[in-house]
Amino acid sequence: MAELFIKQAENYAEGRPCYPLELFEFIASKTPSQDLAWDVGTGNGQAAQSLAGIYKNVIATDTSPKQLSFAPKLPNITYQQIPPTMSIAELESKVASQSSVDVVTIAQAFHWFDLPNFYQQVKWVLKKSHAAWCYTVPEVNDSVDSVFKPFYGITVEPYWSPARKLVDDKYRSIHFPFEPVDGVDHTGPCQFVAEKLMDLDHYFIYLR
Numbered sequence: 001m002a003e004l005f006i007k008q009a010e011n012y013a014e015g016r017p018c019y020p021l022e023l024f025e026f027i028a029s030k031t032p033s034q035d036l037a038w039d040v041g042t043g044n045g046q047a048a049q050s051l052a053g054i055y056k057n058v059i060a061t062d063t064s065p066k067q068l069s070f071a072p073k074l075p076n077i078t079y080q081q082i083p084p085t086m087s088i089a090e091l092e093s094k095v096a097s098q099s100s101v102d103v104v105t106i107a108q109a110f111h112w113f114d115l116p117n118f119y120q121q122v123k124w125v126l127k128k129s130h131a132a133w134c135y136t137v138p139e140v141n142d143s144v145d146s147v148f149k150p151f152y153g154i155t156v157e158p159y160w161s162p163a164r165k166l167v168d169d170k171y172r173s174i175h176f177p178f179e180p181v182d183g184v185d186h187t188g189p190c191q192f193v194a195e196k197l198m199d200l201d202h203y204f205i206y207l208r
């Protein structure tokens, strides 16, 4: 699936939303230490840069070197191109050693992964926590939404890969073989819902 993201890498860097700070504070509150975060499918580092403000080090990986080339360079983020599936030996050499990672995050990329292979990797490197999230289509008001939603449902949706339906389902139906974190209602990986305001320029870039 990585080829889908090569041509648009520069548009991604310009148009992708970043995520609310509360999301990262929530995640960090669930990790006993904040030494190392692994952001998988990092794209242009949208989540990695926020994680870098909390975790001492971030390893940010993606299959697409083009996507990585547009990511912000920060001293405590290491960007690494990885293949779509990895052996444990590759994982150890390209990402992190066994039981060394405080949190694994996946922002809007979970649906592209080979999950059995990925879960094996996560269980190998992780100390404890695992967070995945996605965002769905923006909402404006009744007038705009009543035009945009049918456009999205009829004109755009049929062309998505079947895996992308997991996003429209807010990841509720994705197989997620991990224990819930304390005090969180666990109905799947999507446990924290945040709303973020998007300005008009970003809305138009998103539509483009």
Ligand SMILES: C[S@@+](CC[C@H](N)C(=O)[O-])C[C@H]1O[C@@H](n2cnc3c(N)ncnc32)[C@H](O)[C@@H]1O
Binding pocket: 001, 002, 005, 016, 017, 040, 041, 042, 043, 044, 045, 046, 047, 061, 062, 063, 064, 067, 083, 084, 085, 106, 107, 108, 109, 112, 113, 114
């Ligand atoms: C929709 S973009 C999300 C990028 C970024 N995390 C964000 O929040 O905007 C999905 C990313 O997943 C990457 N990707 C796809 N398959 C992957 C895989 N098997 N392993 C790692 N990254 C992958 C793509 O290259 C792309 O950059």
